[in-house]
Each structure stands twice: as structure tokens, then as C-alpha cells.
Amino acid sequence: MSFNERITEITKNPTAIFALLGVLVLIFAIFKVKKIKFTTRMITLIGISMAAATVLQFITILKLPQGGSVTAGSMVPILLVALIYGPEVGILTGFLFGIINFIVSPFALHPVQVLFDYPLPFMAVGLVGYFRSLSIKGILTGVILAMFVRFACHFISGVVFFGSYAPEGTSVYLYSLLYNGSYMGVETIITFIVIALLPIKRLSKQALKAS
Numbered sequence: 001m002s003f004n005e006r007i008t009e010i011t012k013n014p015t016a017i018f019a020l021l022g023v024l025v026l027i028f029a030i031f032k033v034k035k036i037k038f039t040t041r042m043i044t045l046i047g048i049s050m051a052a053a054t055v056l057q058f059i060t061i062l063k064l065p066q067g068g069s070v071t072a073g074s075m076v077p078i079l080l081v082a083l084i085y086g087p088e089v090g091i092l093t094g095f096l097f098g099i100i101n102f103i104v105s106p107f108a109l110h111p112v113q114v115l116f117d118y119p120l121p122f123m124a125v126g127l128v129g130y131f132r133s134l135s136i137k138g139i140l141t142g143v144i145l146a147m148f149v150r151f152a153c154h155f156i157s158g159v160v161f162f163g164s165y166a167p168e169g170t171s172v173y174l175y176s177l178l179y180n181g182s183y184m185g186v187e188t189i190i191t192f193i194v195i196a197l198l199p200i201k202r203l204s205k206q207a208l209k210a211s
Helices: 003-011 014-033 040-058 076-085 087-104 111-117 119-131 136-161 172-197 200-210
Strands: 060-063 069-071
Touching: 014 087, 014 111, 014 119, 014 136, 040 069, 040 076, 040 087, 060 172, 069 172, 076 087, 076 119, 076 136, 076 172, 076 200, 087 119, 111 119, 111 136, 119 136, 136 172, 136 200
Parallel strands: none
Antiparallel strands: 060 069
């Protein structure tokens, strides 16, 4: 089989495309994480944030049958770590939380589905770290963007792997949009409000000073 034929075959298989995309994202994340200079304080805060996020994940306001839930702001601890130490640490914390989340509440149909429903979406939450030097309005914009990227990961998983759950005659894209948007929209609003109420700049200064 020629190179062009292989490429054509891959493009016909969405699972292969997203598997490649997921692997590329993980490779990018590995290079970013390698730049982290760990301190005892940082490692401690990463551990505390993962523990807090896991506890808050169990406090569910709404839980959907094929996975996904509205929680008591479970993304806030990961967002705080990213806002204190930057995106690299936030991405690492999100990745570790995704692994823990899968171990605690596994829902697996395919390895690529696991990738897009667990490590990748929570790694996306760490992207808010790129906005940490901005004003509170900029930070809140970053929160919305990070949560949207998390939603995009779940949306892709829903289209590719959960299309069979869509009611007859319903587009898998619309089904995934409504299913994942229903809980991610509320989760984003809760997260936005909590972050808006917290003294982010002061918390960040205190954490970095203690380090």
C-alpha cells in the first residue's frame, strides 16, 4: 500500500484520526511538562488540588447515564494550580486527575474514547494558566476557553463513540452537542462564579511567596 493510500485509509477512519491527534497532544504536553522545576511546595499543592477535585467530583448535582456530571466546582482546584504555577503545571495536574477519575469512575468503550473523556479534557483545564498574568476579566475569559476545550474533547468522544445512543433520526453531532453541552454548560457557570468570587491574585502571591 502506497503512502497516499495509507493516508486515504486513515482519513476514512475517524478513530484513527483522533487517536493520532490525541497522541500528538500528549507528546506536546510531555515536552511542556519536562520544563517544570518542581518544588516541595508545588508537589504538595498538586496533591492537595487533585484530592480536592476528586472529593468535589463526588458531590454531584446531576449525573448522566453515559458519563458526565455537574459537580460542586470540581475543576476549581485544578484551575487554581494552573493560575498559580502556570499552564505546564496545570496540564500535568489535569492529566493526573484524569487518570484518577478514570480509576474511580471508569466508563470505557475504546482506548481513544478513554483518552478523549479522561486525560485530555482535564489537561485542557490547565490552559487557563496562560491567562494568569491578566486581569480578573482576562482570567475569567481563560476559564471559559479552558472549559470549552474540555467540552470539545467530550463532544468529539460523543460523536465518534457514543453515536449509537442518539435517538433514531437525530444527528450524532446534535446529540453529542446537547448531551455534553447540558452538563458542561452548567459546570462552566458554576466554575466561572467560584473563580470570580475568589481572590485569585492574592492567593497566587501567597502561594508563590511560600514556595
